[in-house]
Amino acid sequence: MVPLPPVGYPTRWEADVVLRDGATAHVRPIRPSDADLVAAFHSRQSEESRYLRFFAPMPRLSSRDLERFTNVDHVDRVALVATVGEDIVGIARFDATPVRAGAPRAAEVAFNISDAHQGRGLGSVLLEHLAAAARERGIRRFTADVLPQNAKMIGVFREAGFEVRQGYSDGVLEVSFDIDPTERSVDVMRAREQRAEARSVQALLTPSSVVVVGASRTPGSVGHRLLADVVTGGFTGTVHAVNAEAAPGELLLGVPVLRSVRDLPGPVDLAVVAVPAAAVVPTVAECASMGVRGLVVVSSGFAETGPEGLALQRELVRIARANGMRVVGPNSYGVVNTDPAVRLNASLYGQVPPAGRFGLFSQSGALAVTVLSSAQRRGLGLSTFVSAGNRADVSGNDLMQFWLDHDATAAVGLYLESIGNPRKFSRVARTLARKKPVIVVKSGASGFGVPPGHAVRASRAPFEAVDSMLRQAGVIRVENVHQLFDVAQVAVHQPLPQGVRVAIVGNSDALGTLAADACVSWGLQVVHGPVAVAPYAGVEPFTAALEAAFADPDVDAVVASWVPPTPEPDPAVAAAVARTAAAGAKTTVTCFLGTRTVSAALAGASGPDVPADAPVVPSYPTPEDAVRALAAVVRYAQWRRRDRGHPLAPRGVDLRAARAVVEQALAQAPDGLTLDAEQTRALLAAGGIDLLARAEVRSVDEAVEAAERLGWPVALKTVGEELAGRQDLRGVRLGITNATALAEAVADMRQVFGRRADVLAVQRMAGQGVPCMVRSTEDPLFGPVVSFGVEGDPLDLMGDVAYRIPPLTDVDVAELVRSVKAAPKLFGHRGTPVMDVDALEDVVARVAVLADALPEVAEMRLSPVLVAERGARVLGAEVTLAPPQGRADPDRRTLPT
Numbered sequence: 001m002v003p004l005p006p007v008g009y010p011t012r013w014e015a016d017v018v019l020r021d022g023a024t025a026h027v028r029p030i031r032p033s034d035a036d037l038v039a040a041f042h043s044r045q046s047e048e049s050r051y052l053r054f055f056a057p058m059p060r061l062s063s064r065d066l067e068r069f070t071n072v073d074h075v076d077r078v079a080l081v082a083t084v085g086e087d088i089v090g091i092a093r094f095d096a097t098p099v100r101a102g103a104p105r106a107a108e109v110a111f112n113i114s115d116a117h118q119g120r121g122l123g124s125v126l127l128e129h130l131a132a133a134a135r136e137r138g139i140r141r142f143t144a145d146v147l148p149q150n151a152k153m154i155g156v157f158r159e160a161g162f163e164v165r166q167g168y169s170d171g172v173l174e175v176s177f178d179i180d181p182t183e184r185s186v187d188v189m190r191a192r193e194q195r196a197e198a199r200s201v202q203a204l205l206t207p208s209s210v211v212v213v214g215a216s217r218t219p220g221s222v223g224h225r226l227l228a229d230v231v232t233g234g235f236t237g238t239v240h241a242v243n244a245e246a247a248p249g250e251l252l253l254g255v256p257v258l259r260s261v262r263d264l265p266g267p268v269d270l271a272v273v274a275v276p277a278a279a280v281v282p283t284v285a286e287c288a289s290m291g292v293r294g295l296v297v298v299s300s301g302f303a304e305t306g307p308e309g310l311a312l313q314r315e316l317v318r319i320a321r322a323n324g325m326r327v328v329g330p331n332s333y334g335v336v337n338t339d340p341a342v343r344l345n346a347s348l349y350g351q352v353p354p355a356g357r358f359g360l361f362s363q364s365g366a367l368a369v370t371v372l373s374s375a376q377r378r379g380l381g382l383s384t385f386v387s388a389g390n391r392a393d394v395s396g397n398d399l400m401q402f403w404l405d406h407d408a409t410a411a412v413g414l415y416l417e418s419i420g421n422p423r424k425f426s427r428v429a430r431t432l433a434r435k436k437p438v439i440v441v442k443s444g445a446s447g448f449g450v451p452p453g454h455a456v457r458a459s460r461a462p463f464e465a466v467d468s469m470l471r472q473a474g475v476i477r478v479e480n481v482h483q484l485f486d487v488a489q490v491a492v493h494q495p496l497p498q499g500v501r502v503a504i505v506g507n508s509d510a511l512g513t514l515a516a517d518a519c520v521s522w523g524l525q526v527v528h529g530p531v532a533v534a535p536y537a538g539v540e541p542f543t544a545a546l547e548a549a550f551a552d553p554d555v556d557a558v559v560a561s562w563v564p565p566t567p568e569p570d571p572a573v574a575a576a577v578a579r580t581a582a583a584g585a586k587t588t589v590t591c592f593l594g595t596r597t598v599s600a601a602l603a604g605a606s607g608p609d610v611p612a613d614a615p616v617v618p619s620y621p622t623p624e625d626a627v628r629a630l631a632a633v634v635r636y637a638q639w640r641r642r643d644r645g646h647p648l649a650p651r652g653v654d655l656r657a658a659r660a661v662v663e664q665a666l667a668q669a670p671d672g673l674t675l676d677a678e679q680t681r682a683l684l685a686a687g688g689i690d691l692l693a694r695a696e697v698r699s700v701d702e703a704v705e706a707a708e709r710l711g712w713p714v715a716l717k718t719v720g721e722e723l724a725g726r727q728d729l730r731g732v733r734l735g736i737t738n739a740t741a742l743a744e745a746v747a748d749m750r751q752v753f754g755r756r757a758d759v760l761a762v763q764r765m766a767g768q769g770v771p772c773m774v775r776s777t778e779d780p781l782f783g784p785v786v787s788f789g790v791e792g793d794p795l796d797l798m799g800d801v802a803y804r805i806p807p808l809t810d811v812d813v814a815e816l817v818r819s820v821k822a823a824p825k826l827f828g829h830r831g832t833p834v835m836d837v838d839a840l841e842d843v844v845a846r847v848a849v850l851a852d853a854l855p856e857v858a859e860m861r862l863s864p865v866l867v868a869e870r871g872a873r874v875l876g877a878e879v880t881l882a883p884p885q886g887r888a889d890p891d892r893r894t895l896p897t
Contacts, residue, residue, distance in 0.1 A: 161189070
């Protein structure tokens, strides 16, 4: 039984992690009850390892040492352990050193990694988690005394991406480094994360041995179908079967049947579990004892059934991860790998899909059969397929990490019912999309919630934020599975289009017009045609028209359409399209009206003029389908060619000063607060944002005194979000030039608003410009969400707001400002002056940097930001702080809980 943590134990520091070899471990703070485990860990270490840690031979730890090591305050003395199973396999600790005036807080660190587990990346993982805990405690620098021969530990520090300084004294290396994340340290961590998570998925998809637990004698049952699919699919490794009621020497589908996982002759790479829900956790424990590396759980009856099922699911994942295993499922439809060297069909889909270059991920077990059937029907070959079911562990993020370097996969598709970690999804998808098309079906646009069984934090962000996140990441978002495969056929088989210019060739004027209308609708330019040969023209005229289109240097892509004069399409026409497209080397889509059966002819075209590796030309039953798929890939190609920009680094941003403002404010109000004017000004100043001075007044005399101090002319405003800036409610008086006019304005406002005008604000006039809103909100699911809009009717009546998810680049900021419908007001619409958009983008960038660095900022709203011909001035700001909720994509490697 796992002991209860002591009082004050920081449970938020607990995490499951993926190690370098793809297996998992658990990281947690040390407990007083760990004394025996620490003693056992120490006794297993070699003499050399003990000497490198303690600088002296220490065959055993005294009870006094054990008490000192395991009893820490989790503040100035912190120790973390890494466990596999019940064993401690790594220990990392820091002890805060005395504070020196003017110097950042520092701590001395020490590490000890089990000899049996060295080389698995435990040291770097523990360093990340220890540094995160230290930063939380206000420590900014680590120091360590290391023996010169301890090259591994020195390497851990240097390779982490921190700027390491070292000295030498009395035969010991004195190492020190700042632990605030740097661009290099973050890059190192992300690269390690990608390699580790890719290997964990690889272990699931390329096993050399498989055991089906719950293999049934009853044809048609889940356990029987799984075993049958593995066997008949031609799996190249060793297959085992387990049935609790097996007779001695029994064979099932030619496979010897065992009564228990414990009867396996040796370790097995993958267990496919199909037993009742109540038996899954004991089965997983047995798999752990036998060294199984990964699990596919097709059993249902978990989180999708309610709280008891959710508890069972969490226990399943806890035991698996604690013992080094990743889990697909539960409630999964299975996994497929068509690689001829593997040929794994550990799924409930009886027929192995044809081998191909499309990687497919489905969260929905129910829709998995539809997805696989669609791929089969269209002849779209798959490289790999994973059904995540309840997505308790392995997610689409893991698969994207795997596909990044999987040469057999050219494009990927994901059916997502929920996104558990949008920040990580955005980061990983953007990296993958730079190399391969990523096509996503995201359900939930209607707002009907997350499907049962999916553990997702509640989000306050509008669905438009999800859309923006996907576009920002370069993802091709489609509306349904039908469109997913439409786009995939182009993305997998055709070269990326070089531009938006299209040629249309066919044998029907009506079909050509439909194709041209679709091109215009989807933002493509028809520069050639529509050309239509006679309806009953033969292959030669049609081929000549196609060749002319491909030869046109102004054409980037070709839409070829054909109305078959007979019920069956002419294979010769299809072959002509395939030959011409192969020679033309431009993106090509076809429409053989009303039929998909021509796809086989297009794929199988051969002859002396057709290269053996000629791209397959995708075919669609309607021209609209063909053009929509082409347009999606055109937009993706444009995104991929676009300059990705540089990470935001505005001059004059002092994040330490900003954090100090936040920490001091929350120290006075731990449950959260809205910053007062002085605190708001200080926080914005730390971000390099100048807030135009204003004074809150309660009388005419105070108003006049403030105006004299700030300088005439002034504006008089109501205070409070519901009224501030609302000229339509007469909540703002502009251009007040003297005391008499100011007194009249105060009186008028109090007559209109009554007690709501007891406190008013006086602010110096900022000149003419376009008022804008810049806002960041901390969302439980997305983390910071930055939004932008133009004040007035676009914002108030039309809800014209654009969103982006930090961290942002300068290109992201420019696109954010330009993506609202009212953006032309900033760029000289109808002869108005062009505003200083660069200055506006600078304000947005600073807000994004502050929001990304400070999860305690629940909301920061700058309104209005007045953008003039020169400069942008912030006239109003409101900042709300709250205790941090913990972001789903933290600054250390961790698996989601």
